[in-house]
Amino acid sequence: MHLSNRIGYFLGPLLFVIILLVVPEEFISPKAPAVLALAAWMLTWWVTEAVPIPVTAFLPMIGFPLMGVMKIGAAAAPYANPIIFLFMGGFMIALALEKHRLHERIALNLIRLTGTSGNGIILGFMLATAFLSMWISNTATAMMMLPIATSVVLLIIQDAGNLRQIEHAGERNFALGLMLSVGYAASLGGMATIIGTPPNVVFAGILNDMFQIKISFAEWFIVGFPVAALLVLANYVVVTRILFPNRLKKIEGSDQLLNARLTVLGPMKKSEKLVLLVFSITAFLWMFQQLINSLLAWDFLNDTTIAICGGVLMFIVPVNFRKGEFILHWADTEKMAWGILFLFGGGLCLAEGLSISGIIQAVGTWVAGQSQYSIWLTLSLIIISVTLSEVMSNVALVNVFVPVVFGIAQVMQVNPILLGLPVTLGASIALMSPIATPPNAIVFSSGHIRIQDMVKAGALLNIISVIIIWLISITVMEWYW
Numbered sequence: 001m002h003l004s005n006r007i008g009y010f011l012g013p014l015l016f017v018i019i020l021l022v023v024p025e026e027f028i029s030p031k032a033p034a035v036l037a038l039a040a041w042m043l044t045w046w047v048t049e050a051v052p053i054p055v056t057a058f059l060p061m062i063g064f065p066l067m068g069v070m071k072i073g074a075a076a077a078p079y080a081n082p083i084i085f086l087f088m089g090g091f092m093i094a095l096a097l098e099k100h101r102l103h104e105r106i107a108l109n110l111i112r113l114t115g116t117s118g119n120g121i122i123l124g125f126m127l128a129t130a131f132l133s134m135w136i137s138n139t140a141t142a143m144m145m146l147p148i149a150t151s152v153v154l155l156i157i158q159d160a161g162n163l164r165q166i167e168h169a170g171e172r173n174f175a176l177g178l179m180l181s182v183g184y185a186a187s188l189g190g191m192a193t194i195i196g197t198p199p200n201v202v203f204a205g206i207l208n209d210m211f212q213i214k215i216s217f218a219e220w221f222i223v224g225f226p227v228a229a230l231l232v233l234a235n236y237v238v239v240t241r242i243l244f245p246n247r248l249k250k251i252e253g254s255d256q257l258l259n260a261r262l263t264v265l266g267p268m269k270k271s272e273k274l275v276l277l278v279f280s281i282t283a284f285l286w287m288f289q290q291l292i293n294s295l296l297a298w299d300f301l302n303d304t305t306i307a308i309c310g311g312v313l314m315f316i317v318p319v320n321f322r323k324g325e326f327i328l329h330w331a332d333t334e335k336m337a338w339g340i341l342f343l344f345g346g347g348l349c350l351a352e353g354l355s356i357s358g359i360i361q362a363v364g365t366w367v368a369g370q371s372q373y374s375i376w377l378t379l380s381l382i383i384i385s386v387t388l389s390e391v392m393s394n395v396a397l398v399n400v401f402v403p404v405v406f407g408i409a410q411v412m413q414v415n416p417i418l419l420g421l422p423v424t425l426g427a428s429i430a431l432m433s434p435i436a437t438p439p440n441a442i443v444f445s446s447g448h449i450r451i452q453d454m455v456k457a458g459a460l461l462n463i464i465s466v467i468i469i470w471l472i473s474i475t476v477m478e479w480y481w
Contacts, residue, residue, distance in 0.1 A: 008048025016041040031357040034067040039350060039400070046396035053393060054339030057346020060353060069353050078352060079345030082304040083205035087344065089307025090195035091336045093282060094136035096275045096314045096327050098335075103132050104144060105265055105272065111148075112258045118174045118248030119240045125149055126181045130189030130232050134196045135279075137337065142186040142439035149178050150446060151257055174246035175448040177239045180457055183443035184235050184431055191428050192228035194220040194303065198340055199398040203424040205344060206351045206398075210406050211416055217286035217303045222480060227425055227472050234464045243457055271319045274327055278317060282310035340395075347399030354403050363404050365411050373412045375474045378422055381405060382466050382473070385426030390436050390462075394427040401427075417481050422473040429465040432458030 019037035027033060038059060045056040061079070065072045097103045107128035114124035125145060133141045153175045190197030194204055194217050204220075207213050240246065285292070289301040314328040355361075388397050405423050409416040430436035432455050434444035443449060 004048050005050050008044050008050035011048070012041040012044035012050060015044055028362045029358040031067075031069050031353075032359055032362075034063070034069050035353040035357040035359060038063045038067075039354065042346070042350060043396065043400055046393055046399075049393075052339065053396070054342045054346075057343045060346055060349035064349065064353055070356065074352070075349055078205075078209070078348035079342065081205050081209070081345065081348055082302075083201050083208065083348075084341050084344050086204075086304040086307045087195060087198070087201045088336075088341060089304070089309070089311035090135070091341075092311030092314050092328065092333075093279060093307070094140070095332055095336060097136060097279065098140060098144075099328065099332060100269070100271045100275050101265060102272045102275050102279075103136060103141075104148075105262070105268070107132060107145065107148070108258055108262050108265075112255075112262075117250055118170070118177075118246040121152060122174070122178050122181050122240055122246075123236055125178060126185040126232055126236055129182050129185035130192075130228065133186050133189030134193045134228075138186040138190050138197060139438040139442070141189070142183060142442040145182045145186070146179075146442055146446060148261065149182050151261075153178060153448065170246045170248050173244040174248050176453055177244045177246060179443040179446050179448045180244075180454065181235060181239055183439040184239075184457075184461065185232055186439035187428055187430065187437055188228055188231045188235065190228075191231070191425055192221065192225045193217065194224070195307070196224070197428055198344070198395045199424050199427045200224070202344055202347050202395060202398045203402055203420060205348050206402055206406065207416060207420060209348060209352060210355060210403070213417070214302070215417070216289065217306075218288070218290065219480075221287070223421065223472060223476055224425070226476060227469060230468045230472075231429075231461075231465055234468065235461060238460055238464070239457060243460070244453075271327060274317055274319060275314070278310055278313045278327070282306060343395055343399075347395065350399060351403040355407075359407075361407055361410065363407050373414045375470075378419060378473050379466070379470050381419060382422050382426045382469050385423045386429045386462055386466055389427050389430040390432050394430060394437070397427045398424055415481050418473065418477055421477060422469050425469045426466070429462055429469075431461050431465075 016037045019040055020033055023033040023036060025033060042056050042059055045051055046053055061072070061075045064070045064075045069075075110128040110131065111121065111124035114120045114127065125148075129141055129145050132144070187197075191200070194200050194215070200220065204215050207215060285301060285306045286303060289303070289306060293299055293301050315326055315330070317327050319325040319327060385397065385401060388401070402420050402423060405419045406416045409419045430440070434441045434449075434451065434454065436458075440454065444451075444454065
């Protein structure tokens with residue numbers, strides 16, 4: 001364990017005990033001290049990662065019933081929230097894409113379309129990475145794209161194991177820009193869809209629990225896609241035109257490399273076609289569920305049922321029925337990120353505790369007394385979210401910060417989406433350090449990125465990201481909601 005892990009291991013329970021002993025029962029409400037104490041323990045363990053993050057998420061199920069905040073039935077209910085099953089279905093679909101390497105085929109073909117100059121290749125990698133990240137985890141996307149990107153770098157650089165060994169500035173900037181773009185696009189692409197990254201799902205779950213407002217796949221896409229597209233474009237311009245221009249013309253051998261990779265994949269197999277069919281039907285239903293429901297005069301279709309139907313189809317659609325081969329087998333779910341699902345439940349349970357104890361309302365009342373709702377309040381909240389995302393898990397940030405922001409919106413009598421959604425989008429902007437998010441760490445491991453390069457690029461992109469999210473918040477969001 002690192003020193004920070006060891007410190008956090010003892011600090012979390014210590015803060016829990018101190019708050020229980022020091023904070024009087026008259027503070028906000030009788031339940032407030034217990035909820036604050038447990039929130040401090042959870043936040044400390046989440047920030048320091050003293051124990052696995054999903055394990056920390058189980059603390060409310062133990063602590064809240066024990067301290068009389070809520071009964072076990074109420075404490076366990078958030079762990080079975082429909083939003084969690086939405087993400088589970090998305091996980092199953094992503095497993096099928098990865099198992100049959102359809103995501104790799106999609107990525108290679110996208111890269112091939114954008115040309116073979118230095119900037120063209122970087123653009124192709126960014127688009128492919130961002131697109132895949134809309135559907136599968138940003139970590140898995142970065143892991144898949146890194147070896148392909150490394151192969152391209154090796155085409156133009158001999159002995160490319162270390163950045164210092166690359167003498168030509170254009171080649172050095174190409175390697176650096178390509179790796180940064182893969183890492184950043186893996187994080188930014190997930191902002192486009194409600195299942196693209198865990199913070200989006202947490203936001204939707206808390207919004208539904210606190211206000212009974214359901215935000216659909218299509219509604220999220222209306223805001224999320226423009227934000228993601230603009231951020232990916234800004235990333236491309238900053239990396240290739242401003243900070244690290246490479247000016248490399250056509251890179252010899254890149255076509256052959258891409259074609260060789262596609263040749264290894266071979267012609268599209270039956271299993272891939274079936275995965276693509278199920279994936280396409282699921283995406284279509286997500287986008288047009290409201291229209292279909294209204295045309296057929298029923299209300300069966302929603303994001304969760306569509307996701308679960310898509311996931312289940314992956315297990316029951318046969319590739320070879322006689323041999324008992326299906327797109328997915330249950331053994332494949334060993335690779336599924338089950339911990340993330342429990343993490344959602346813990347976050348939703350903590351938010352429920354903060355609400356019923358009156359803490360959220362108290363904070364909202366205090367903030368509302370200090371300022372009025374304005375576009376500048378939204379900007380301030382986005383800046384706080386983006387800054388905190390550099391030092392703590394984006395899921396933990398949304399779990400703790402969004403309920404408070406919703407409390408502010410409630411007191412100010414403002415649509416909670418107008419404050420909560422910008423904060424959630426800002427939580428996915430963690431671009432300055434290798435430890436801020438897994439995709440950053442993955443591409444940093446390539447050896448082509450120095451920390452000062454990531455800090456320089458990330459700092460500029462953070463500022464641009466704040467501006468873009470803010471502008472979308474006061475235009476598209478205000479218009480739609």
